[in-house]
Amino acid sequence: MKRKAFLSGLAVFLALAAVLWFCQRLLMPKYQTGIVEGSMVEEYYREELPHEVLFIGDCEVYENFSTITLWENYGITSYIRGSAQQLVWQSYYLLEDALRYETPKVVVFNVLALKYNTPQSEAYNRMSLDGMRWSGSKAAAIRASMTEDESFVDYVFPLLRYHARWSELTGDDFKHLFSKDLVTHAGYYMRVDVKPQTGFPPPMVLPDYTLGANAMGYLDKITALCKENGIALILIKAPTEYPHWYDEWDAQIVEYAEKNGLPYFNYIGLRDEIGLDMTTDTYDAGLHLNTRGAEKMADYFGRYLTENYDLTDYRTDPDYAAVWSEKVKYYNDMKEQQYAELAEYGHLVSFGANAIEG
Amino acid sequence: MKKLMKIASLLLALCLALALTACGGTEDSDKTNPPSGSGTAQAAGYTFRFKGVEIAVDADLAPIVAALGDPTDYFDSDSCAFQGKDKVWTYGGVILRSYPEGDKDLVLSVELMDDSVSTPEGIYVGSSRDDVTAKYGAPTSEAGTSVSYVKGKCTLMFSLADGKVSSIAYRSQVLDE
Numbered sequence: 001m002k003r004k005a006f007l008s009g010l011a012v013f014l015a016l017a018a019v020l021w022f023c024q025r026l027l028m029p030k031y032q033t034g035i036v037e038g039s040m041v042e043e044y045y046r047e048e049l050p051h052e053v054l055f056i057g058d059c060e061v062y063e064n065f066s067t068i069t070l071w072e073n074y075g076i077t078s079y080i081r082g083s084a085q086q087l088v089w090q091s092y093y094l095l096e097d098a099l100r101y102e103t104p105k106v107v108v109f110n111v112l113a114l115k116y117n118t119p120q121s122e123a124y125n126r127m128s129l130d131g132m133r134w135s136g137s138k139a140a141a142i143r144a145s146m147t148e149d150e151s152f153v154d155y156v157f158p159l160l161r162y163h164a165r166w167s168e169l170t171g172d173d174f175k176h177l178f179s180k181d182l183v184t185h186a187g188y189y190m191r192v193d194v195k196p197q198t199g200f201p202p203p204m205v206l207p208d209y210t211l212g213a214n215a216m217g218y219l220d221k222i223t224a225l226c227k228e229n230g231i232a233l234i235l236i237k238a239p240t241e242y243p244h245w246y247d248e249w250d251a252q253i254v255e256y257a258e259k260n261g262l263p264y265f266n267y268i269g270l271r272d273e274i275g276l277d278m279t280t281d282t283y284d285a286g287l288h289l290n291t292r293g294a295e296k297m298a299d300y301f302g303r304y305l306t307e308n309y310d311l312t313d314y315r316t317d318p319d320y321a322a323v324w325s326e327k328v329k330y331y332n333d334m335k336e337q338q339y340a341e342l343a344e345y346g347h348l349v350s351f352g353a354n355a356i357e358g
Numbered sequence: 359m360k361k362l363m364k365i366a367s368l369l370l371a372l373c374l375a376l377a378l379t380a381c382g383g384t385e386d387s388d389k390t391n392p393p394s395g396s397g398t399a400q401a402a403g404y405t406f407r408f409k410g411v412e413i414a415v416d417a418d419l420a421p422i423v424a425a426l427g428d429p430t431d432y433f434d435s436d437s438c439a440f441q442g443k444d445k446v447w448t449y450g451g452v453i454l455r456s457y458p459e460g461d462k463d464l465v466l467s468v469e470l471m472d473d474s475v476s477t478p479e480g481i482y483v484g485s486s487r488d489d490v491t492a493k494y495g496a497p498t499s500e501a502g503t504s505v506s507y508v509k510g511k512c513t514l515m516f517s518l519a520d521g522k523v524s525s526i527a528y529r530s531q532v533l534d535e
Contacts, residue, residue, distance in 0.1 A: 085437075118535060201433045201446040201453065204467060205517045205525045208501035242435065243444075287435055353436065 024159035027166070028130070030176040033350075033357045035127075036183035037062075037084040041094065042131030043184055044081055048323050050102035052311050053078035055187065056091040056222075057110035060238035063288035067186035068331040069298035071324050074306050075313030080187025083131075085124040088113045088218040093141035095222060097132060099229060106309055107226050108234045111253050111264075112245060114219060117212025119147045130158060144218075172357055185331045190291050192338040193348055197278035197286030200242045209248035216256070223260050232309060239267035239276055239297065242287050263308075267297070274300040291335060403510025406468050406528050407478055408452055415512045415530035419456045419463045423447055450474055451483075457532055466533065470526040477526060481516070485523045490516050 031038030040062065053076055055061040062082030070076040081094045091109060098104075119125070125145045132138040142155045154161040165173075183189070226233040235257055237245055250266055257264035267274065274296055278286050281293030289297060305311055314320035341348050349356055405414045411425045423429070431448035442458030451472030456463035476482035479493045490505065491497075494514070497505035506515045513529040 120535075199433075201431070201448060201455075202471070204455065205469065205504075205515070205527055207499075207504045207506055207513075207515050207529075210502075284436065 020159065024157070024162075025177055026169070026173055027162040028158050029126075029162070029165070030172045030180065031127070032172045032176050032180060032183065034353055034355045037189070038127040039131065039180060039183045040083050040187065040189070041081070041128055042133075042180075043182060044079060044098070044187070045101075045133060046182070047079060047186070049077065049320055051077045051079040051104050051186075053106045053108065053305065054095070054098060054102075054104040055080040055082065055108045055110070056086070056095050057082055057108075058086040058113050059084060059189075059288055060110045060112050060240060061108070062184065062187055062189045063191070064238045064240065064294050064297050065188060065301060066291065066294040066298040067188045068328055069295045070302045070305075071186075071315075072328065073299055074302040074311075075315035076302055076305060076311055077314055077320060077324070078186060080184070082187055082189075083124075083128040085116075085120060086113060086128050087116050087120065087124075087145060088215045088222075089144040090125075090128045090141055092218045092221050092225070093137045093144070094128075094132070095225060097135060097137040097141075099225070100135065100137075103229055104231060105311060106232045106234060106305065107222075108236055109219075109222060111219075111235055111237050111249075112243065114211045114215045114253070115243070115249065117215045119145050122147055122150050125150070126161075129155060170357060182330065185327060185334075188294065190331070190334055190338065191283040191288070191348070191351065192291045192335055193283045193342055193352075194280055194290060194292075195283055195285045196280070197241075197282055200244070200286070203244035203246065206246070209246055211249055211252050219256070223262065233262055235262055235264040237264075237266040237268060239271050239274065240282070240287060240289065241268055270300075291338075403512030404507070404514045404528055405478070405512075406470075408449070408468075408475060413454070413465060413468050413528070415465045415467065415528055416532070417465050419445075419454065419465050422465065423454070457530070464530070466530050468528040477514075481523060481526065483523050483525060487516075487518055487521050487523075490523065 029038055037059075053070070055065060055078065059082065062080045065078075065080065067078045067080060070078045081091075081098055083090070083094075086094070091113065095107060125142075125147070129138065129142055129145060132141065139152075142152055146152065223233055225231075235253060237250070237253070245266070245268065253264055253266075256262075271278070276289070276293055276296055281289055281296065283290035306313075314324070338348055338351060341350060403414065405412050407413070409426055411422055413422055426447075426449060429447040429449050432446070433448075434443045434445040436443055443463075445456045445463060447454040447456075451470060451474045453467075453469040453471060455466040455469075457466040458464075470477070470483060473483045477493075481490055481493055487505070494507050498508040498513075499506045503519065504515050504517045506513050508514075511531050513531060513534070515527045515529055516523050517525045517527070
């Protein structure tokens with residue numbers, strides 16, 4: 001009798017837990033159409049083989065470097081652990097998280113995020129943190145990132161945050177309840193369309209150009225983490241000019257890099273050398289590169305990597321070649337689809353913020 | 359054990375009920391624009407008057423730009439992952455920037471870049487630091503080559519070069535968050 005009561009109690013408990021779990025899965029944003037950036041962080045865990053180069057940072061990495069070009073031209077295995085407005089502490093904890101799975105030879109960090117010294121926005125936090133697997137790194141990343149209005153428990157039980165999405169559910173929420181499509185190419189976000197750069201407004205004058213202590217403290221932690229793990233760290237500033245990267249900030253990074261023996265490249269001044277033409281190589285008037293630009297950027301950067309680091313050309317390794325040939329195919333297929341949409345409609349219809357659910 | 363199981367089940371049921379109904383449909387549930395605590399109330403503090411229009415930081419920008427007429431230049435760009443747009447209106451030596459709050463654009467900053475305009479207190483680009491102090495008193499803070507005055511939710515910042523004002527900015531405190 002006691003056993004029967006226990007079993008029925010257990011059954012009720014498990015049933016309720018299953019309902020809660022199901023509701024949470026259903027109600028959490030899927031980020032599969034339109035704003036796909038929220039899918040980027042979790043995609044990393046689907047990688048089958050380790051990488052020798054890992055990028056961390058915001059859109060200035062995931063939209064500006066084609067990982068497929070790095071593979072095709074140099075046999076470099078790379079991944080971009082990027083996410084929208086990824087703050088430097090998020091980059092640190094995402095790197096720490098990645099080191100649980102692999103130890104790359106080179107880590108590349110884009111410095112624009114150092115302009116932010118405090119938590120900024122829940123929407124961006126969610127896109128960077130919800131996709132992380134649970135670990136001490138995720139818990140620390142949440143604590144470092146939360147704005148005043150957020151609470152830790154909402155990250156532990158996202159249902160508490162998203163319960164009111166009932167009325168907004170779309171076909172994507174059901175279609176991708178248990179499986180998601182890849183939205184990136186080893187972390188690279190593809191856009192082939194072209195919108196020439198015309199000009200930017202004058203940068204805002206700031207009261208103080210000193211990069212924040214909190215942000216720089218996390219850069220210290222990234223530097224130390226790379227050192228502890230024998231990883232070469234490269235600091236970069238992507239070649240795009242907006243949001244503005246002030247000379248005063250640049251000078252601080254130059255000094256930091258010298259002090260810590262790190263290479264630092266501000267690619268804004270190297271665009272001619274890279275071969276970038278901002279009338280054709282950007283899809284959003286100069287904020288980010290399009291695929292043509294990202295391929296040029298990757299080719300240029302790949303040459304530097306192979307000349308200066310002991311990286312392996314994996315193109316002759318059958319295991320790697322098999323995995324990467326699938327990535328190349330997916331990349332080329334998406335490229336073809338995007339060009340076809342441009343030809344037919346004059347703009348992309350399945351990609352970008354205004355994409356229509358398929 | 360049976361009691362424990364009962365309690366656990368009840369707690370789970372309570373969680374389910376709370377999670378699904380607690381806030382009903384009135385809460386902002388937009389995944390990409392979660393609720394913000396910054397509010398949209400027009401800020402009290404320093405204001406700038408331009409073409410007969412009073413401009414305060416954190417105010418709704420739509421009626422302001424409508425009253426100001428066509429700008430000499432306008433720029434907008436999607437922010438990362440399309441969380442609103444950065445917008446900049448230029449009217450000669452005056453630059454207005456906005457930030458999104460819900461479905462509105464609020465005034466992020468007003469910048470005075472040349473001497474064609476001045477603050478209501480009479481300070482313009484080219485005024486001396488002493489002029490600034492005479493009009494506004496001791497600054498709330500100084501950093502690098504700028505002095506700032508805080509009143510209400512507005513920070514009025516004077517950038518200085520060679521002892522002269524090189525630009526003036528009315529800044530929302532959103533910028534300091």
